[in-house]
Amino acid sequence: MSLTIRKLRLQKGWTQDQLAEFAGLSVRSVQRIERGARPSLESLKSLAAVFEVDLTTLTPGDKPMIPDTLATEDELEAIQYVKGIREFYMHASMFIVFFLVFGLAFGLRFGFEDPKVRFLLLALGGWGVGVIVHGLAAYELIRFLGPKWERSLIERRLGRKL
Secondary structure: OHHHHHHHHHHHOOOHHHHHHHHOOOHHHHHHHHOOOOOOHHHHHHHHHHHOOOHHHHOOOOOOOOOOOOOOHHHHHHHHHHHHHHHHHHHHHHHHHHHHHHHHHHHHHHOOOOHHHHHHHHHHHHHHHHHHHHHHHHOOOOOOOOHHHHHHHHHHHHOOOO
């Protein structure tokens, strides 16, 4: 269900904020629902009305929430891929802000020769390496520990395809 709601939202080109506003829900509620929390019947009715779908489309009954009945395997993989890239951009943005605020500000204030500032810049440099690795993984240039690797390990453990 959570991926159904996310898929419908993305098909409309809406942000979580917009969906929350249209459905009369809080943004936090939309976030929780998209992460897999069970919505109340009232929330489901609001979402069904906003998406102009039957309530049964959003209520899988007693079935587990995974897998999503309205998303194909390719769509699920694409959603995960885009989510990974979004997380990378958020990580990179945080790094840039922290580097500018702390690294450059302290460097300009206390001088770049100060041992404390050098240590801070070294720590930020380590974080920068982490951001680069995150970006390579998000764009699947590094495949180790990615979703395909996880899937192959799960399938090997189960002895069958997922």
